[in-house]
């Protein structure tokens with residue numbers, strides 16, 4: 001009940017914000033303070049409500065264990081502290097260490113809103129590591145940068161992907177995201193080289209062409225005065241890009257709705273549903289055979305798998321017929337895809353494993369980038385000042401050209417806007433791990449088999465690390481400073497994870513997002529559509545909106561926007577080292593540490 005009213009409070013907060021923001025266009029300065037007051041009041045109300053929930057016992061600290069209760073009773077009876085320490089040390093056990101603070105919850109409370117929101121409130125109460133218990137099941141919630149660093153970077157061998165691997169098995173099998181141990185090590189070593197600099201540079205024409213197709217769609221909508229739902233368009237944009245990049249397949253989903261596009265979405269939605277399901281409904285004996293939904297998922301999965309098998313066969317034939325010598329930066333100009341690289345490299349792998357890897361790359365590279373674009377445009381629609389500054393930069397750097405590799409260094413504010421969007425809306429908002437052996441997290445010992453959520457949402461919004469943590473403020477990252485990453489932010493900022501399991505597509509995704517944002521804001525103005533549903537969050541693997549991001553898109557009048565139809569061919573100038581372009585973190589270091 002309380003959870004429901006908490007979420008309705010968020011609802012009204014966002015409605016107010018939207019309404020007020022629309023007014024901002026007319027009178028930006030005078031309304032700014034009023035907006036802040038309203039936001040502050042609503043935030044205060046939200047906190048009070050949560051405090052009431054905690055006080056009512058909905059989340060309660062567990063009583064101390066038998067040993068510590070016995071200890072405190074004996075202390076009260078006058079037994080000296082030294083004697084007790086001696087006795088309890090002899091009896092062994094983890095009681096020498098403090099116990100992890102514990103919150104108990106009802107699963108209903110968590111399920112009525114995106115689960116990372118109550119986790120944030122609990123973090124403010126219980127601190128950087130606490131145990132959240134639902135009946136017999138418990139999770140450790142980590143929001144402390146040094147503990148996150150320990151798990152991800154200092155001692156990653158003691159942690160697996162745990163529940164995530166179980167949930168994603170039906171679609172990704174032993175692909176790179178869920179894989180652990182030797183399979184992961186071998187596959188990472190094979191796949192990472194496929195995303196070499198020349199490949200990423202070649203992707204610029206793909207990013208530009210795909211975004212141009214989206215621009216054409218928006219042009220038509222603007223001309224007809226129709227509002228557009230941007231979240232689904234971004235999803236289609238990134239699907240078209242990743243399909244070509246990973247296995248040279250043009251989904252063309254911005255133009256047509258083919259069976260395969262629908263099948264991919266059915267599979268993706270199922271993966272997301274499973275990642276938030278309270279019980280594994282897909283394992284229930286009779287149900288799994290008769291459920292119409294599961295039947296649909298299986299049919300869709302079959303179609304996607306057959307399509308992938310076909311693409312692998314076509315690509316194998318191309319590789320057999322070509323005369324190119326394989327080398328470090330090998331790339332077939334007609335088909336620069338990751339699949340082509342893998343086959344040409346002589347990757348000795350079963351077709352099931354190859355399919356798992358392709359599927360993993362498709363999903364990893366699609367939903368994340370789409371979510372980043374969605375929330376970036378939402379944030380921009382809320383802040384005309386940032387939008388104006390962004391458009392200024394893009395106008396002066398790009399003129400009427402398509403963006404190139406060389407522009408990445410110059411589009412600094414654009415990069416900061418995306419850095420900040422990733423801080424406020426990290427994709428995914430939590431990283432999942434399971435301990436494989438006993439370990440010590442901070443001052444607390446933990447046992448093997450603990451399920452752990454590293455809350456990137458909490459790290460990125462912690463009042464301990466960020467000034468005005470909830471404020472969209474790209475200026476917090478100086479333009480002449482380094483590109484923010486987990487290393488230079490000491491694990492308070494983890495947009496692409498960290499340690500040996502860090503994202504392998506960070507460079508690809510960063511450039512893809514910069515190209516898309518710059519081309520779109522160069523050509524159009526974006527505002528939340530009048531009468532559109534309030535923009536609220538819901539979650540699967542990434543953060544989605546509950547009812548889409550409905551926007552009014554208008555062509556910009558000045559300066560005249562006519563993009564050149566010619567796309568400059570990508571020449572890879574050896575003096576431009578993409579790794580030196582300051583948009584990504586030290587991927588090379590991660591790569592070498594992962595394979596050493």
Ligand code: HEM
Nearest residue numbers: 176177364365368369427431495496497501503504505509
């Ligand atoms: C803005 C877009 C993206 C974001 C925010 C993002 C974020 C992340 C994060 C946080 C992780 C670490 C997960 C963990 O530690 O549990 C990760 C892993 C991964 N990402 Fe990305 N990613 C993005 C785009 C991409 C793209 C475009 C690709 C592929 C071309 C990709 C492929 C992968 C793979 C394969 C892994 C698993 C690496 C491993 O476990 O060894 N990602 N991503």
